[in-house]
Amino acid sequence: MSGYAVRQKFLRRFAELGAYSRPTAIFIVSSYVLQILIAIGLGYRLLQAPLGLVSGACLVLLMLFIGTRLRGLNNIVHECSHASFAERRGDNLVIGRLCAALALGSFAEYRAEHMTHHAHVGNYDKDLDLKGIRDFRLEDPLTPRTVLRHLLTPVLGLHLPYYVRINLTARDGTGFLVLKFALIAAAVVFLILDPVPALVLVWLPFLWVRTAINYWTDCADHAGLVGAGDDLDTSRNVPLPAPLRLFLFPRNDSYHLVHHLFPQVPARHLGNCHKNLLSDPVYRARTLAGPSAEALPQATATVAGDGQGKPDAAAEARPRSRDGGSPRHGIAQNAGSGA
Numbered sequence: 415m416s417g418y419a420v421r422q423k424f425l426r427r428f429a430e431l432g433a434y435s436r437p438t439a440i441f442i443v444s445s446y447v448l449q450i451l452i453a454i455g456l457g458y459r460l461l462q463a464p465l466g467l468v469s470g471a472c473l474v475l476l477m478l479f480i481g482t483r484l485r486g487l488n489n490i491v492h493e494c495s496h497a498s499f500a501e502r503r504g505d506n507l508v509i510g511r512l513c514a515a516l517a518l519g520s521f522a523e524y525r526a527e528h529m530t531h532h533a534h535v536g537n538y539d540k541d542l543d544l545k546g547i548r549d550f551r552l553e554d555p556l557t558p559r560t561v562l563r564h565l566l567t568p569v570l571g572l573h574l575p576y577y578v579r580i581n582l583t584a585r586d587g588t589g590f591l592v593l594k595f596a597l598i599a600a601a602v603v604f605l606i607l608d609p610v611p612a613l614v615l616v617w618l619p620f621l622w623v624r625t626a627i628n629y630w631t632d633c634a635d636h637a638g639l640v641g642a643g644d645d646l647d648t649s650r651n652v653p654l655p656a657p658l659r660l661f662l663f664p665r666n667d668s669y670h671l672v673h674h675l676f677p678q679v680p681a682r683h684l685g686n687c688h689k690n691l692l693s694d695p696v697y698r699a700r701t702l703a704g705p706s707a708e709a710l711p712q713a714t715a716t717v718a719g720d721g722q723g724k725p726d727a728a729a730e731a732r733p734r735s736r737d738g739g740s741p742r743h744g745i746a747q748n749a750g751s752g753a
Contacts, residue, residue, distance in 0.1 A: 416644050416645065416646065417644050417645025417646040417647075417674075417675055418645065419696075420645075420646065420675060420691070420694055420696060420697050421645070421675050421676065423694065424675075424676070424687075424690065424691060424694075425676070427690070428676050428678075428679050428683075428687055428690075429678075431679050431680060431683040431687075432501065432680070433497075433498050433499055433500050433501045433506075433680045434499060434500050434501065434680070435500075435501055436500060436501070436502060436505055439499060439500040439501075439505060439509060440509075442490070443487075443490060443509055443512065443513065446483050446486050446487055446490075447487075447516070449479075449483050450480055450483045450484070453476050453479050453480045453483070453615070454480065454615045454616065456476060457473055457476040457477070457480075457611065457614065457615040458611050458615065460472060460473050460476075461473070461610060461611050461614070473614065476615070477614055477615065477618060477619050477623060478619075478623055478661070480615065480616075480619035480623070481619040481620075481622075481623025481624045481626070481627060482623075482627065482660070482661055482664045483664070484516075484517065484619060484620060484623075484624040485624055485627045485628065485631075485662075485664055486664035486665055487513045487516055487517060488513070488517055488624070488628065489663075489664065489665035489667055489681070490509065490510070490513045490665070491510050491513045491514050491517070491519070491521060491524055492524075492528065492667075493506075493665070493667075493680065493681050494506040494507070494509050494510030494513070494521070495510060495521070495524060495525040495528050495529075496677050496678060497678075498677075498678055498679065498680045498681070499680065499681075507521075510524075510525070511586040511587065511590050512590070512593075514586065514590075515586065515590040515591075515593045515594050515597075516593075516597070517624075518579075518580045518581065518582075518594050518597065518598070519579060519580075519581050520581040520583055520585050520586055521586050522585040522586055523581060523583075523585060527542040527543055528543055530542045530543065531543035531544065532674065532677055535636075535645075535648045535649070535674065536553075536636070536639070536640040536641050536642065536648050538640075544632075544636065544640065546576060547576050547577075547629075547632065549576070550564075550567065550573075550576075550629075552632070552633065552636050552637045552638070552639075552640045553638075553640035553641050554637075554638065555638055556637060556638035560637075560638070561637075564629075564630070564633045564637060565630075567629060568622075568625070568626030568629050568630065569626075571622070573625060573626065573629045574621070574622070574625065577625035577628055577629055578621055578625055581594075582594060582595070601616050601617065601620075604616060605617065627661070627662055630662060631662050631663065634650070634652045634662065634668075634670075635649055635650065635652070635670040636648070636649060636650075636670075645674060645675060646671070646675075646696070646697065646700045646701075647700065648674065649670045649671040649673070649674045650670060650671055650701075651668065651669045651670060651671045651672060651688060651701060652668045652669075652670070653668070654668060665681050665682075666681065666682065666684075666685065667681040667684060668684075669684035669685060669687070669688045671701060672684045672687050672688050672691065675691075
């Protein structure tokens with residue numbers, strides 16, 4: 415049985431799973447924005463006093479937390495691109511544009527690129543999401559050495575030219591373009607007036623933490639599976655402990671295989687859909703023992719346990735193009751699925 419057959423078997427059962435009402439959708443987006451502002455305020459207060467061990471650790475946690483909230487807004491853009499975040503299609507459009515603007519991106523561009531990812535997942539010539547990060551060789555088998563390379567890539571900042579994408583076009587409307595310029599101006603003024611808080615609480619979470627999470631989740635979703643033939647083998651579900659899941663998948667969307675099989679299903683239902691799909695022997699066998707098994711957590715544990723490949727970790731982390739040359743320079747036109 416192929417992914418197509420599994421999809422047909424469960425499609426009707428999952429078709430009526432509902433998205434959020436307008437008030438709930440607005441509340442969720444507002445809560446993410448409010449959490450970011452509160453975290454910035456708390457961090458600013460911490461920086462007004464001499465930093466100790468505890469306050470320094472709290473500041474690092476706040477920086478990471480802000481990055482996860484930005485990642486959550488990115489997830490909402492993804493959900494809106496499938497019209498699965500809010501019940502009304504028009505609400506998905508407005509909310510998607512708003513959240514994309516908060517990340518200095520374009521919802522229209524994101525949606526156009528992301529649809530190619532679902533139509534041609536893993537085909538570097540047609541999948542525009544993965545084409546932009548081709549140099550990171552997500553098709554490589556997940557050996558301990560490869561997993562270590564993926565873990566270190568954001569730590570060393572090698573992902574930045576590919577994942578920092580600022581879109582200042584007016585494709586989403588003039589109002590959202592004005593919002594993007596206002597956010598940039600506010601961040602620059604903050605940097606000039608108070609450089610340390612601005613760097614720690616705004617610039618680093620936006621430029622580094624958020625994009626690092628995006629890279630790691632792209633790897634969690636597809637690394638080692640790019641180029642597989644069947645839909646059941648091109649993506650994976652990632653069972654993680656709750657704290658790590660909240661960090662990497664703040665919208666609890668760690669069931670990427672389920673999402674690729676049923677992209678219309680709202681993210682909040684993916685876990686329950688996975689449980690239902692386990693009743694199918696083919697899905698259960700492929701997700702628990704096949705190419706889309708929990709290979710990434712297993713390989714990560716191997717790296718942590720025996721340290722294979724550590725002497726060359728920094729060199730291995732450098733992305734190479736498929737012909738063995740150097741990575742391209744500058745901001746990629748398409749970078750990652752963002753899912």
